[in-house]
Amino acid sequence: MSRRTLAVVSAGLSRPSSTRLLADQLAAAARDELVRRGHEVELHVVELRDHAHDVVDNLLTGFPSTALRQAVDTVAGADGVIAVTPIFSGSYNGLFKSFFDVLESGALVDTPVLIGATGGTARHSLALEHAVRPLFSYLRAVVVPTAVYAAPEDWSGGSADGALRARVVRAGAELAEQVDRRPPLGGPADPFALTTDFAQLLGRRED
Numbered sequence: 001m002s003r004r005t006l007a008v009v010s011a012g013l014s015r016p017s018s019t020r021l022l023a024d025q026l027a028a029a030a031r032d033e034l035v036r037r038g039h040e041v042e043l044h045v046v047e048l049r050d051h052a053h054d055v056v057d058n059l060l061t062g063f064p065s066t067a068l069r070q071a072v073d074t075v076a077g078a079d080g081v082i083a084v085t086p087i088f089s090g091s092y093n094g095l096f097k098s099f100f101d102v103l104e105s106g107a108l109v110d111t112p113v114l115i116g117a118t119g120g121t122a123r124h125s126l127a128l129e130h131a132v133r134p135l136f137s138y139l140r141a142v143v144v145p146t147a148v149y150a151a152p153e154d155w156s157g158g159s160a161d162g163a164l165r166a167r168v169v170r171a172g173a174e175l176a177e178q179v180d181r182r183p184p185l186g187g188p189a190d191p192f193a194l195t196t197d198f199a200q201l202l203g204r205r206e207d
């Protein structure tokens with residue numbers, strides 16, 4: 001058995017948030033499939049609402065607060081990411097985009113990502129394909145084929161029902177499969193870790 005970490009990023013602004021609800025259900029589906037495959041799973045939720053001011057400060061100053069640094073490291077060090085945004089004006093919301101703008105370049109290369117969105121109308125479901133998927137393709141993440149959109153009529157008493165439930169389960173299984181294929185990353189990156197072997201470093205200095 002080996003441990004896998006999933007970072008669950010939710011950019012919902014309301015409380016309670018339907019975006020967070022969808023994110024939790026996607027996370028549960030991915031976790032269940034990873035457990036079925038024999039892994040221990042750690043879920044780390046990153047509520048972007050809690051980091052909204054710090055994200056803007058980071059964009060202005062170039063420096064993250066301690067809490068934002070932790071959130072960024074959680075996402076960069078995860079074996080898989082579930083990224084869910086509310087649709088604003090036909091696209092991801094500004095907070096979602098700004099958070100991924102403050103990640104170091106290369107942080108998500110080859111990371112399996114499951115994308116989801118909530119909206120006020122089912123007519124905007126393709127925003128996942130024309131806005132959210134290209135963002136993660138640009139970041140060179142591995143976005144799983146099933147993206148999950150939830151409109152108000154998809155919810156039944158606070159849980160995914162019918163077609164939405166089926167998509168959640170399928171998307172979770174696709175993410176789990178991609179995570180299962182890769183060796184574990186070992187959690188959030190240690191900022192003080194040596195990136196080069198110490199003996200090798202000494203050897204180079206003697207040249």
Ligand SMILES: Cc1cc2nc3c(=O)[nH]c(=O)nc-3n(C[C@H](O)[C@H](O)[C@H](O)COP(=O)(O)O)c2cc1C
Nearest residue numbers: 012013014017018019086088089090118119120121
């Ligand atoms: C500024 C703003 C713009 C929005 N634009 C859209 C939109 O273009 N399409 C859509 O389907 N819903 C739109 N919505 C509705 C939200 O996407 C929807 O209510 C979402 O589920 C809210 O998520 P939350 O409950 O996690 O905050 C908009 C809401 C706001 C506040």
